[in-house]
Amino acid sequence: MTERKGAVTFQGQPFALVGEELKVGDQAPDAALIANDMTEAKLSEYRGKVLILAAVPSLDTDVCDAEARRFNESAAQLGDDVAIVVVSMDLPFAQKRWCGAAGVDAVRTLSDHRDAAFGEAYGVLIREFRLLARTVFVVDREGTIRYTQLVGEITDEPDYDEVLGAARAAMRGGA
Secondary structure (H helix, E strand, O other): OOEEEEEEEEOOEEEEEEOOOOOOOOEOOOOEEEOOOOOEEEHHHHOOOEEEEEEOOOOOOHHHHHHHHHHHHHHHHHOOOEEEEEEEOOOHHHHHHHHHHHOOOOOEEEEOOOOOHHHHHOOOEEOOOOEEOOEEEEEOOOOEEEEEEEOOEOOOOOOHHHHHHHHHHHHOOOO
C-alpha cells in the first residue's frame, strides 16, 4: 500500500497518509461503510446525486463537530440533488449519539472503523493514528471526482465556500 509521508500535520507535527492520492477526474472508489443503524452503506448508493464526501478524524472533536454542523446547515441551501456524507472512524453508536445531540439531520454519518476501507481507497488514512485526515471530495452524478480538498493541518477547517462552489458547479454539470 502506498504511503505518503508528511502529507498532513497535527499541531505542526507531520504524519503519513495510507493509500493513493485521488485527483479531480478520477472515479470515486466505492466503499462499504457502516451506517448508524449498523447496516452496510455503500457510496455507490449516491450515484445520480452530487455527493459532498467529508472525511473527518472524529465527530467528538471541536473542529469536526463544527464542520459537520456547517455542512448540515448548507444542505438546505443545496437541495435534494446533493447528498452530504461525513465519514469518520467513530463507532456507529457514537455517530448516532452525536447526530442526536447536535441536531444534525441533513448530513448522513458513516463509519469506517471496521477495516478502514474508505480511508485506504481514498488515500486519507492517517497511519499513525488510524484516523481519517480532514478531506472533502465533491463527486458528480456519474461518480467522477470533481473537487478535492485535503486540509493540510488536521486542526483547521476546510474552505467551505470552495466546497459549496464545487458542488454547485457539479450540479450544473461543470467541472
